[in-house]
Amino acid sequence: MSQQLRVNPIACTGHGVCAELLPERVILDEWGYPVISPEPIPPALRKAARRAVTDCPALALLLSGHQRAW
Amino acid sequence: MNASHVLPRHDRHARPGDPSRLLQAMDLDAHLAAYGPPPYGGRQLIEVVAAAGLTGRGGAGFPAARKLTAVAEAGRRAVVVGNGAESEPASRKDQQLLWTAPHLVLDGLQLAAEAVGTTRAYLYVNAHPGFPEQLGSALAARAAAGLDRARVQLVTAPPRFLAGEESAVVSRINGGPAIPRFKVPPVFRRGVAGAPTLVHNVETLAHLAQIARYGANWFRAAGTSAEPGTMLATCWRADGTVEVVETAIGVPLGELLRLGELPAQAVLVGGYHGTWLTSGRAATLPLANAGLRPAGAAVGAGLLAALPHGRCGVAEAVRVVRYLAAESAGQCGPCFNGLPRIAAGLAELARPRPRPRLRADLERWAGLAERRGACHHPDGSVRFLRSTLAIFGTELTAHARGKCSATSHRPFFPVPAGVPASQADWI
Amino acid sequence: MSGITASTALWYASRATGITALLLLSVVVLLGITVDRQGRLPGLPRFAVTGLHRNLSLIAVVFVAMHVVTAVADSYVSISLAAAVIPFVSSYEPFWLGLGAVSLDLMAAVIVTSLVRSRIPRRAWRAVHWLSYGLYPVAVVHSIGSSTDLQSGWLLAVTVSCVAAVAGAAVFRLRRSLRAVPRSGRVASALGEAAGGLAGGPAADQGRPR
Numbered sequence: 001m002s003q004q005l006r007v008n009p010i011a012c013t014g015h016g017v018c019a020e021l022l023p024e025r026v027i028l029d030e031w032g033y034p035v036i037s038p039e040p041i042p043p044a045l046r047k048a049a050r051r052a053v054t055d056c057p058a059l060a061l062l063l064s065g066h067q068r069a070w
Numbered sequence: 071m072n073a074s075h076v077l078p079r080h081d082r083h084a085r086p087g088d089p090s091r092l093l094q095a096m097d098l099d100a101h102l103a104a105y106g107p108p109p110y111g112g113r114q115l116i117e118v119v120a121a122a123g124l125t126g127r128g129g130a131g132f133p134a135a136r137k138l139t140a141v142a143e144a145g146r147r148a149v150v151v152g153n154g155a156e157s158e159p160a161s162r163k164d165q166q167l168l169w170t171a172p173h174l175v176l177d178g179l180q181l182a183a184e185a186v187g188t189t190r191a192y193l194y195v196n197a198h199p200g201f202p203e204q205l206g207s208a209l210a211a212r213a214a215a216g217l218d219r220a221r222v223q224l225v226t227a228p229p230r231f232l233a234g235e236e237s238a239v240v241s242r243i244n245g246g247p248a249i250p251r252f253k254v255p256p257v258f259r260r261g262v263a264g265a266p267t268l269v270h271n272v273e274t275l276a277h278l279a280q281i282a283r284y285g286a287n288w289f290r291a292a293g294t295s296a297e298p299g300t301m302l303a304t305c306w307r308a309d310g311t312v313e314v315v316e317t318a319i320g321v322p323l324g325e326l327l328r329l330g331e332l333p334a335q336a337v338l339v340g341g342y343h344g345t346w347l348t349s350g351r352a353a354t355l356p357l358a359n360a361g362l363r364p365a366g367a368a369v370g371a372g373l374l375a376a377l378p379h380g381r382c383g384v385a386e387a388v389r390v391v392r393y394l395a396a397e398s399a400g401q402c403g404p405c406f407n408g409l410p411r412i413a414a415g416l417a418e419l420a421r422p423r424p425r426p427r428l429r430a431d432l433e434r435w436a437g438l439a440e441r442r443g444a445c446h447h448p449d450g451s452v453r454f455l456r457s458t459l460a461i462f463g464t465e466l467t468a469h470a471r472g473k474c475s476a477t478s479h480r481p482f483f484p485v486p487a488g489v490p491a492s493q494a495d496w497i
Numbered sequence: 498m499s500g501i502t503a504s505t506a507l508w509y510a511s512r513a514t515g516i517t518a519l520l521l522l523s524v525v526v527l528l529g530i531t532v533d534r535q536g537r538l539p540g541l542p543r544f545a546v547t548g549l550h551r552n553l554s555l556i557a558v559v560f561v562a563m564h565v566v567t568a569v570a571d572s573y574v575s576i577s578l579a580a581a582v583i584p585f586v587s588s589y590e591p592f593w594l595g596l597g598a599v600s601l602d603l604m605a606a607v608i609v610t611s612l613v614r615s616r617i618p619r620r621a622w623r624a625v626h627w628l629s630y631g632l633y634p635v636a637v638v639h640s641i642g643s644s645t646d647l648q649s650g651w652l653l654a655v656t657v658s659c660v661a662a663v664a665g666a667a668v669f670r671l672r673r674s675l676r677a678v679p680r681s682g683r684v685a686s687a688l689g690e691a692a693g694g695l696a697g698g699p700a701a702d703q704g705r706p707r
Contacts, residue, residue: 008252009402010444020544033403059619400683414691491685
């Protein structure tokens, strides 16, 4: 089951912690907000992705199984 | 402002022989004489609606039966909402329908409530002068006649572009501002007061009320097999008149806009989140997604606007994009950062000698804004922007040299002035 | 004799772990205030600030636990375990220890909700986390009132510095959030900025450049 990282753009206030923890999937745009790559999260990145979700100060990230309706 | 000033004259037929189903003015007595009481019958309604192929008439075009099913199966006591906010400034069809034939809409609301097993319903409308009162008395008349099984509460929408967005509707009914929220969990699972909520455009409900009486085959007698039925279209013609037309789906835009007699330089399909087409292209395309999608457009909520010769499409677009930026809910970084910059950029692009990097900046901001908000406002705004740049390339080149081909600079499309600045503007 | 020595050792341990816990708590709260769009400690990436904030808070919990256990175990004064968690039921210094129990309860709420923060509703976590602004002053007052250690000398100086640092950071953060443009005004302010010709420019939700 592949996982997908998604941001709640309303909760997100652009802290940027996610981009530091998961640079393989997240970069910051010129206004400080995350641009998240739509590629699924491979097993090697799972731990970092989970950490990004837990560490986001705004709790704005979601990690989800690919087929689940969010 | 009295009703005849607010609402345009409407055409009952797009062309002779087309069915006129919805727009027949009726008070409750006339309505009951013509249709009888709502045909309460329960869950089978969803099957009939599915067979009829009714899709939402609010712009998204989602199959109505699927929404009904999702809410009916949600397992807890649901809420049904008739969305009549019609927040697109140029659209008039929902207002026309609610003014002319409110009881079709209210029947549909009752039937939808029964189909999902609830007695809680809301009607959400703009506070046009006289509207809430008119609808209030329609509801009172129905209550006196004992027609309604679900209790209907009237809620007014603020005059904001996003006020009609599904989750903004729910937010407003819940007592907060009419701003969208993140769609997890979706509205059909958690909406008004945390309950599964069905939000249907008022025109969709009116069609539903007729399908319940006349069946799926009747509904399919008009339109195309892929996109059956009739729809209401707001037509802004090149002579400056605006009319709400009830038409079968699939009628050519050229007929609806009378492009033959009233030539235009371009046609905007889908309102301020829509797409420009050249007049020549538009004339041959049908009001149907099958024909419009290859041209990058969509039926949406049936808003068609012809821009006459002698007007400046660039100037119109600058005003529209500034309006779209001002109407952002200000919740999502990419939107409230991107849209104002895009608006300023387009305004600059319309002036003589824009700086060389402006196009690249506009495209970058557009790319950063789209699909990164909680709702589709940035997406639609970017679509309109890109379409403007594509269709009005020649005009923009002229503007860069300080020239404009327009003979009149009076605004053509209705764009409200002012920028919402406080929370009160969203309630 | 050995009983008295053991008891004295426990009593000293309780005071020492208590002071350490207070120091750690001060750093934790300071870091928490710093976690913000704009705030960064020089040289530290943002995830390090959040990471330190979490890790130090867990270490602080350990020290608080040791502080409570040694205080309860010690027989020099009689403090029951109940008195450590239920405010104001202690027979020894009910008021000052009661404050300790209050701050312990608040701390437990903050820590537990934070451990499960990705599983509880966002708003619930935030609401409980705000209790930290109450937890810290109560812990400070408890510390100063419960024993004479912090009431004079270099420990008093250290305590005052910690409190001053936290208070200063809190005031700084408060002023910034009072100046921040609220949601409904963000677009009006961004349109104003954008029209002023700022091509790249500041993010529109801040009252001033990034």
